[in-house]
Amino acid sequence: MQRTSVGAVELAYETFGSPGDTPLLLVMGLATQMIGWPDEFCRELAGRGLHVVRFDNRDIGLSTHLDAAGAPDVTALLTGAGTAPYSLADMAGDAAGLLDALGWDSAHVVGASMGGMIAQSLAVRHPRRVRSLTSIMSTTGDRTVGSPAAAALGVLLAPPARSREEALERAVDTYRVIGSPGFEFDETGLRERAGLSFDRAYDPAGVARQLAAVLTTDDRTAHLGEIAVPTLVVHGESDALVDVSGGRATAAAVPGAELWVVEGMGHDLPREVWPELVERIAAVVARGEAAR
Numbered sequence: 001m002q003r004t005s006v007g008a009v010e011l012a013y014e015t016f017g018s019p020g021d022t023p024l025l026l027v028m029g030l031a032t033q034m035i036g037w038p039d040e041f042c043r044e045l046a047g048r049g050l051h052v053v054r055f056d057n058r059d060i061g062l063s064t065h066l067d068a069a070g071a072p073d074v075t076a077l078l079t080g081a082g083t084a085p086y087s088l089a090d091m092a093g094d095a096a097g098l099l100d101a102l103g104w105d106s107a108h109v110v111g112a113s114m115g116g117m118i119a120q121s122l123a124v125r126h127p128r129r130v131r132s133l134t135s136i137m138s139t140t141g142d143r144t145v146g147s148p149a150a151a152a153l154g155v156l157l158a159p160p161a162r163s164r165e166e167a168l169e170r171a172v173d174t175y176r177v178i179g180s181p182g183f184e185f186d187e188t189g190l191r192e193r194a195g196l197s198f199d200r201a202y203d204p205a206g207v208a209r210q211l212a213a214v215l216t217t218d219d220r221t222a223h224l225g226e227i228a229v230p231t232l233v234v235h236g237e238s239d240a241l242v243d244v245s246g247g248r249a250t251a252a253a254v255p256g257a258e259l260w261v262v263e264g265m266g267h268d269l270p271r272e273v274w275p276e277l278v279e280r281i282a283a284v285v286a287r288g289e290a291a292r
Helices: 039-046 074-078 088-102 114-125 150-156 164-178 187-200 204-215 244-253 271-290
Strands: 002-006 009-016 022-027 050-055 107-112 130-136 231-236 258-262
Touching: 002 088, 009 039, 009 088, 022 088, 022 114, 022 271, 039 050, 039 271, 050 088, 074 204, 088 107, 088 114, 088 204, 107 114, 107 271, 114 130, 114 204, 130 271, 150 164, 164 187, 231 244, 231 271, 244 258, 258 271
Parallel strands: 022 050, 022 107, 107 130, 130 231, 231 258
Antiparallel strands: 002 009, 009 050
16 A cells, blocks of 8 residues: 555555556545455456556545544535535545556546546546546436435434444445345455454544535536546446436436446445456446547
């Protein structure tokens, strides 16, 4: 693991593959550290000739936590009141700064959930930095699409865990609601990742600040129409946290975007999906390289 300063924050990141290979940046979602991109998945991407970088967003994992900003009033934000300490545009700026620190003039960018929103914002705000875009289980910022089911909203807004053991139980309970009903539920692997995440850093206030950025984001739909790079949109048909309408709207907004709706997939990345997902990412990367 390495760290680099990007403006006022320090980002922790890890690399897979050879530095001379085609650059690929992975951006993870709300409340999820970079290890949400499993090592094996990253190695599979690296095996396709990609230099893969995953990182902890601000306020999560081993990157800077903006403790001085305190915890936002999420309930107020849900009603349209209140403010967020920072925006998704700021987080996209972090990603652009990481590209600078890596010495990459541009990269292929893959984002999941909130990470998809950040990746979209990066492609819109810094178009020359993005060679191709893959947006997974994400949405456009339009409040009429991608809404969570009531049960998913309930687990998202549940009080934070008070111990390591409670955090592991909370992870299992959460993914029984938002995970993939069409695939095997990997409780052992989920507990292992939840425990590792807790041990690396546990900061409910930081997660609330990330959520505030999501809740205050603008509708990106019109700007998504400006994206001119090859784009892949992936969404689970059974996603309870970000309804599949969010993925469909994203694909409809980006000119020429490819949409892959995965039957039985929820708001996670089941191991059984990895082989085809890697193939599809490699294909959109190839299209992006050919267009340069």
